[in-house]
Amino acid sequence: MNRxxxxxxxxxxxxxxxxxxxLVPLYVMLITSLKDAEQLRSGNLLSxxxxxxLDAWFKAWGSACTGVQCEGLKPFFWNSMVxxxxxxxxxxxxxxxxxxxxSKWKFRGSETLFAFMLFGVFMPMxxxxxxxxxxxxxxxVASSIWGLMLVHVVAGIPSTTLFFRNYYIGLPDxxxxxxxxxxxxxxxxxxRIVLPLSLPILVVTLIWQFTNIWNDxxxxxxxxxxxxxxxxxxxxxxxxxxxAVKEYNVDMxxxxxxxxxxxxxxxxxxKYFVRGLTAxxxxx
Amino acid sequence: xxxxxxxxxxxxxNETVHILKGIDLEIDAGExxxxxxxxxxxxxxxxxxxxGLDHPTRGSIHIGEREVTHLPSKDRDIxxxxxSYALYPNMTVxxxxxxxxxxxxxxxxxxxxxxxxxxxxxxIGHLLDRKPGQxxxxxxxxxxxxxxxxRDPKLFLxxxxxxxxDAKLRVEMRAEIKLLHQRTQTTTVYVTHDQVExxxxxxxxxxxxxxxxxxxxxxxxxxxxxxxxxxxxxxxxPAMNMVDAQRVGQALTAHGVELAITDAxxxxxxxxxxxxxxYGLRPESIGFAATGLRGKLSMIEPTGPETYATxxxxxxxxxARVPGVLQAAVGDAVHLQWAAEQSHLFDRASxxxxx
Numbered sequence: 001m002n003r004x005x006x007x008x009x010x011x012x013x014x015x016x017x018x019x020x021x022x023l024v025p026l027y028v029m030l031i032t033s034l035k036d037a038e039q040l041r042s043g044n045l046l047s048x049x050x051x052x053x054l055d056a057w058f059k060a061w062g063s064a065c066t067g068v069q070c071e072g073l074k075p076f077f078w079n080s081m082v083x084x085x086x087x088x089x090x091x092x093x094x095x096x097x098x099x100x101x102x103s104k105w106k107f108r109g110s111e112t113l114f115a116f117m118l119f120g121v122f123m124p125m126x127x128x129x130x131x132x133x134x135x136x137x138x139x140x141v142a143s144s145i146w147g148l149m150l151v152h153v154v155a156g157i158p159s160t161t162l163f164f165r166n167y168y169i170g171l172p173d174x175x176x177x178x179x180x181x182x183x184x185x186x187x188x189x190x191x192r193i194v195l196p197l198s199l200p201i202l203v204v205t206l207i208w209q210f211t212n213i214w215n216d217x218x219x220x221x222x223x224x225x226x227x228x229x230x231x232x233x234x235x236x237x238x239x240x241x242x243x244a245v246k247e248y249n250v251d252m253x254x255x256x257x258x259x260x261x262x263x264x265x266x267x268x269x270x271k272y273f274v275r276g277l278t279a280x281x282x283x284x
Numbered sequence: 285x286x287x288x289x290x291x292x293x294x295x296x297x298n299e300t301v302h303i304l305k306g307i308d309l310e311i312d313a314g315e316x317x318x319x320x321x322x323x324x325x326x327x328x329x330x331x332x333x334x335x336g337l338d339h340p341t342r343g344s345i346h347i348g349e350r351e352v353t354h355l356p357s358k359d360r361d362i363x364x365x366x367x368s369y370a371l372y373p374n375m376t377v378x379x380x381x382x383x384x385x386x387x388x389x390x391x392x393x394x395x396x397x398x399x400x401x402x403x404x405x406x407x408i409g410h411l412l413d414r415k416p417g418q419x420x421x422x423x424x425x426x427x428x429x430x431x432x433x434x435r436d437p438k439l440f441l442x443x444x445x446x447x448x449x450d451a452k453l454r455v456e457m458r459a460e461i462k463l464l465h466q467r468t469q470t471t472t473v474y475v476t477h478d479q480v481e482x483x484x485x486x487x488x489x490x491x492x493x494x495x496x497x498x499x500x501x502x503x504x505x506x507x508x509x510x511x512x513x514x515x516x517x518x519x520x521x522p523a524m525n526m527v528d529a530q531r532v533g534q535a536l537t538a539h540g541v542e543l544a545i546t547d548a549x550x551x552x553x554x555x556x557x558x559x560x561x562x563y564g565l566r567p568e569s570i571g572f573a574a575t576g577l578r579g580k581l582s583m584i585e586p587t588g589p590e591t592y593a594t595x596x597x598x599x600x601x602x603x604a605r606v607p608g609v610l611q612a613a614v615g616d617a618v619h620l621q622w623a624a625e626q627s628h629l630f631d632r633a634s635x636x637x638x639x
Contacts, residue, residue, distance in 0.1 A: 177364075179383075180357045180358065182435075183384055184383075192383075
């Protein structure tokens, strides 16, 4: 019994230590964002805020300078929202359709096509920068929110296709055949049978895409125009805009604002995420 | 024209793999056709073609008066029960049953009437609000049949529907399928590899092997007049005894033992070219007697109502199937007798029936 307790003790202390290790940065960010400029100057990084205030948050949101303009992160945040939500939905929908075709409506060469799409998953993002800006130019959507959305949809399709295809492989083919005999066609089977069975993988893909696109910096900085910069670019500009005194509390608040949506998505849908990653074949 | 006619169906993959090599079958309305054979014989491929889920390389399929060879499944007026049942996991039992009707835009009250009709017929009324995941194997089987019945199709297809059930349930559901067919009289095609299912359910049986129909006939035909050695050995349990035999003058012998044959068989053997034959005897044709072929009991397998006894004789090993309990022990000397009319003769090289 004592031995067991001893092992427990070691185990718990290790886990707590690691948890603390990973949580310290978050703690520092949070308390720093709640401090006023006065306390920052005193220099104690880990101390609790003497007079907690949300001033830094308001400033980061509405009036901090990002380069020459001083409107805070607000415009960037909405740019990101307007761009990310449709991009996530579109890339997920297209991925699920692709997966449905590649697993249940195989045609000559569909496996080869899938293999080529897999290249897209592993291809470094930097490779496509120049050709993509050329294409966006031809399409007339360069430096706009539409162009950025298009880039994210296209870049997301390989991984969303992979997710859905591998999930749908686990659905019995006989389900599709039975539905065909019942008189359902391609779209009807997708809408009435396949999509309703897709909830776990749908959640996984939505979280994955949301996190990826929301957190993207490279495409955002390269393909956006002056008025369509996403929040990651805004945050970067905010932190790099030099003023007389470095306002760490505002920087921290801004970083937290930029991270909140993905945090929110994890908290709300996280349990589906884990469940979806481990979900086996659907038992009929 | 019959309710289902299959004409010269060929299926070839990649121009080298021949799955079906010319299948011809025709059945009348209301008949129960069994496709039976070992795995890989092409029976499931043939069923898929009747269902419209696969298409033949050559040949044609007619349902009633219509040629349907290249028609999509949904336009064939057929319903199918799959081996895995293939119930839609996201729908309730009632929705599963009504789905085909809904797709065909049948009004809601008619759909409800159909669900009520089939659920009463299959005694699944109390399950209508459940999801397939909450049902037992036998219940899923019933729902799958209900889904097929609801549309009142012209042709009913079954793809090894009982092979996922345990032995007891399989016998129950077999009887249920038979009763159902007697009641609805829907033309049915049923694929199985189980010869007992084939014999008990079929009005007509097509025994298949290597992409060819070996014999097409009533269960009685198949059992009592097997067209070749494969059919003779495939149908019946324990399998038919097969003894290699030679024609010597007018007689037929195996290792010096003269085998009883009828005058008609004698004539057929004389007319047949080869002297190398196989002599077949169903185990139940053989009985113990005071005289006859001498042998030694080498194994006794009691099943309860009957006993299988294996006897080593000069002609070879023979299995007899006798009623009740056998009052003998392994090693005993016994005599076997049978009637010449009960024997079957096959050519040894080709396996074709001689007489």
